[in-house]
Amino acid sequence: VKTGVLRDLREKMFNKIVTLDEFIIRSEKENPSSSGSFSRLLRDIGIAAKIVNREVNKAGLVNILGVEGSTNSTGDDVQKLDIFANEKFIETLSYSGEVCGIASEENQEFIPVKSNDTSKAQYVVVMDPLDGSSNIDVNVSVGTIFGVYKRKSPDNGPCKSEDFLQKGTEMVAAGYVLYGTSTLLVYTTGNGVNGFTLDPSIGEFCLSHRNIQMPKAGNYYSVNQGYYLKFDLEMRRYIDHCSDLNYRLRYIGSMVSDIHRIMFQGGIFLYPNTRKYPKGKLRLLYECYPMAFLIEQAGGTAMTCKLERVMEMEIHSLHQTSSIAMGSRDMVRDMKEFVEKYGTVIK
Numbered sequence: 027v028k029t030g031v032l033r034d035l036r037e038k039m040f041n042k043i044v045t046l047d048e049f050i051i052r053s054e055k056e057n058p059s060s061s062g063s064f065s066r067l068l069r070d071i072g073i074a075a076k077i078v079n080r081e082v083n084k085a086g087l088v089n090i091l092g093v094e095g096s097t098n099s100t101g102d103d104v105q106k107l108d109i110f111a112n113e114k115f116i117e118t119l120s121y122s123g124e125v126c127g128i129a130s131e132e133n134q135e136f137i138p139v140k141s142n143d144t145s146k147a148q149y150v151v152v153m154d155p156l157d158g159s160s161n162i163d164v165n166v167s168v169g170t171i172f173g174v175y176k177r178k179s180p181d182n183g184p185c186k187s188e189d190f191l192q193k194g195t196e197m198v199a200a201g202y203v204l205y206g207t208s209t210l211l212v213y214t215t216g217n218g219v220n221g222f223t224l225d226p227s228i229g230e231f232c233l234s235h236r237n238i239q240m241p242k243a244g245n246y247y248s249v250n251q252g253y254y255l256k257f258d259l260e261m262r263r264y265i266d267h268c269s270d271l272n273y274r275l276r277y278i279g280s281m282v283s284d285i286h287r288i289m290f291q292g293g294i295f296l297y298p299n300t301r302k303y304p305k306g307k308l309r310l311l312y313e314c315y316p317m318a319f320l321i322e323q324a325g326g327t328a329m330t331c332k333l334e335r336v337m338e339m340e341i342h343s344l345h346q347t348s349s350i351a352m353g354s355r356d357m358v359r360d361m362k363e364f365v366e367k368y369g370t371v372i373k
């Protein structure tokens with residue numbers, strides 16, 4: 027530990043850049059239980075993110091924008107950039123040799139990855155390759171969300187659904203990439219959260235936010251208030267409370283961007299169940315679990331609007347959805363009080 031502290035100090039004094047690759051290798055050395063294969067997998071996620079970033083940045087220049095016309099597994103319009111991002115992540119992860127299967131928002135079924143030596147492919151990746159897709163056509167931030175599990179099925183055969191249908195508490199890594207004014211990759215392996223900003227001049231993700239701890243309280247709330255009348259009474263009361271306190275409403279419509287703000291400035295993100303989505307809209311496996319993992323690791327709280335801990339929710343299908351309320355500890359605690367107070371009232 028002492029060597030680590032001294033090294034961090036030296037790096038700060040001499041302004042030394044730490045790249046994502048360097049950081050991953052270093053973390054592997056410091057944590058004997060983490061394997062080289064896991065490090066290679068994280069590195070490959072970084073590579074796929076760079077490829078997608080390149081395309082997101084030039085999306086306005088080439089004819090890659092626009093709705094493709096098909097619909098994804100949950101019935102939303104699929105846009106070309108979604109398909110591109112999906113393909114690039116699948117391609118990169120499949121070549122890596124560390125992954126035996128991938129589940130994506132864009133594919134109804136999980137994708138088994140063929141390998142010459144299946145015993146080396148110990149992990150499965152779950153992902154939303156391009157979250158916030160309604161923002162693509164209008165040059166507003168989008169993101170990628172990912173989570174990594176260790177496989178459960180025997181490693182001498184193909185992956186099975188049991189490898190994917192694991193609770194959030196079983197996740198070994200989770201993160202997001204934000205393609206915004208800068209491109210950032212933020213991830214956790216259960217040992218704190220670190221953020222890396224892509225330096226386009228050298229093409230590397232560089233450590234920019236070490237051991238992120240989110241504010242315990244904040245004054246931002248993030249919810250699609252257009253659905254207000256479709257929310258349960260307790261959520262409407264809580265939203266009234268946020269408005270009474272003059273909290274600032276911010277809603278980008280890209281969960282990655284909205285959570286990213288909250289991560290640094292404090293606040294609460296809500297996607298409650300509505301009449302259209304009685305169980306919530308966001309997908310548990312590749313949207314809610316990874317974000318909940320990050321939020322908890324950064325000192326925040328993540329629960330459903332029925333007050334269950336997101337990470338412990340049972341999962342039965344790949345595209346299962348959930349309601350969600352996550353963010354600064356004190357704000358989620360206040361929301362909980364509203365649910366406890368008004369949740370039993372006949373609506």
Ligand code: AHM
Nearest residue numbers: 102157158159160250279280281282
């Ligand atoms: P997507 O993965 O199809 O883009 O859907 C997820 C997104 C979230 O990023 C965002 O918070 C939410 O859907 C926005 O939905 P709505 O337009 O209903 O508010």
Ligand code: MG
Nearest residue numbers: 156157158159
């Ligand atoms: Mg999406």
